[in-house]
Amino acid sequence: MSELTILIKAMLRERRDIAFAIAGGFVAGVGGVGLFSASGYLISQTVFAPPLYTLIVLISIVKLLGLLRAASRYAERLYSHQATFSILSRLRTSFFAKLVPLAPSMLRTRRSGDLLARIVGDVESLQHYFLRVAYPPIVLVMVFLATVLFASAYSIWIAGLLVLGLLGAAFVIPAVILRGQRNIRGRVRLHRAALSTNAAELLYGFLELKVYGKLDERGQQLRRHSDVLADEQQAAGIHLLNGQSLHVGLTYLVTWGVLVLGGYLIVNDSLAGVFLAMLVLAAQTVFEEAGAMATLPSYKQDSEHAASRLAETVQPGEALPPQPEGSLSDDAPPSVELNGVSFQYADEWRPALRDIHIRMAAGSKTAIVGASGSGKTTVLELLLKLYAPAQGQIRMNDKPLNELHESSIWKHAAVVLQQGHFFRGTIRDNLLLDEAGLSEEELQVILGQAELSYKKLDDEVYERGENLSDGEKQRLALARAMAKGGRLWLLDEPTSSLDAITEQRIYRRLFKLAANDTLILVSHRLTGLESMDQIIVMDHGTVVEAGTYEELMDKRGYFYEMKEIERQLIGEAG
């Protein structure tokens, strides 16, 4: 329930607005009861043809109470919503701060459609906790007590009947509603999650599903999920309406009870007849004010469920340790060293890296090659501190990575990931993810260096770069890294979709740009590696060979064989 604790803390920080909202709600409630009681009394008094000034006073009181009720209701709404939005914004910020360090591991293991819908929906449902759960009962009890006190001045029996009615409205009806709703609400949540997951998969996999002829099948599946959800939502709505009807039933029962009891008391001379209409209308109004109690259980359950799911999403077990203060020096390329590093992804049965030893001197150029799945990308991910090694140590500039703040590494790194993300906007928006302060001309030159000179900075980029070819995406990602720059270049197969000639042209410029920087290039292709200071060959999570191009070729080992196979393939293709 840690999110509920955060919510309650956030509520306490808005105590001024909450106090005003409660005061407004109380005055509006009491004003409403007073308004209708005064009207009832006025109607009864007219029967006795009172003097004109009595009627004038009574009518003025009714008018004034009407005004007071409207003004205080406005104040209540204003302050309660002001408090709600502040609470919500505190909640979002606090949740987001907890989520950020978990994002790398979480987004890989959870279904994104479900996760996004859940997080947004859950945070939104927490707003109901204050508006519909926490503060209405306080106002209700205050208004009720005032009404009971008022009624007791005329008849202790009628006051007793109101108390009985209050117990029914505050405890019995919510308990009845809660009993039936547990299962219905659970099913709604389940089907909503299934619908959003399926909708996300259909949208992301639209092309594949179309090409493989599965679009109709998936579409029907989605429609079925949507129908089931609509049915469950209807059942939940009917259940809620039943609860509200029960409350209206109770209102009429108590109002009739007051009427009958009042009649009996009048016959027995225990109550003056002129007060009967006043007490009946007071009873009816106070129960109408209590209508929020019928929907309270549903909101309460929803908010508590949302809170526990949010707490579960950011459970501390998944969190990375707090970031240390150390940072890399600004003006020198870093040396990088991996000493006996092993790593295993969560829930995987075999390690992705085993006992890795690599040393890269400051300013050196290293290529990491090897079969698919051999752990090349994982090495880069560890260097970026997206994960921490299970064993061994990584050092940059002889400082252990776990003493360096992750943002200090990111600040110095120019990174191209295998599947970079592209945002909806323009080429310029996608080039400048940070405020690099480059002029339009400089940006256009960078586009040229990445062989994208035919693109204009204002050209549109669709969501996830849908209107760019794979090669264009890679070149834009390279241009983005060039625009950012850095003393440590981490490039994960940045040119795998490019033809060899374009690749060589871009590499020439890139290596010139990074001439004095440390550069690590993960590559499937083995051409163009002659100038590298070091080539690391990986297989099944281990380093099987390391050395310069000549050393590895002379050795006639794994790299040599890979190179021979590549030569034969190129020869055959030629």
Ligand SMILES: Nc1ncnc2c1ncn2[C@@H]1O[C@H](COP(=O)(O)OP(=O)(O)OP(=O)(O)O)[C@@H](O)[C@H]1O
């Ligand atoms: N997020 C992840 N969760 C679980 N296992 C993963 C994850 N990412 C990679 N792996 C596994 O770790 C191993 C190494 O993966 P990695 O991506 O480092 O290989 P790679 O050499 O870069 O492959 P490729 O050349 O195909 O990109 C693989 O067996 C892969 O299945």
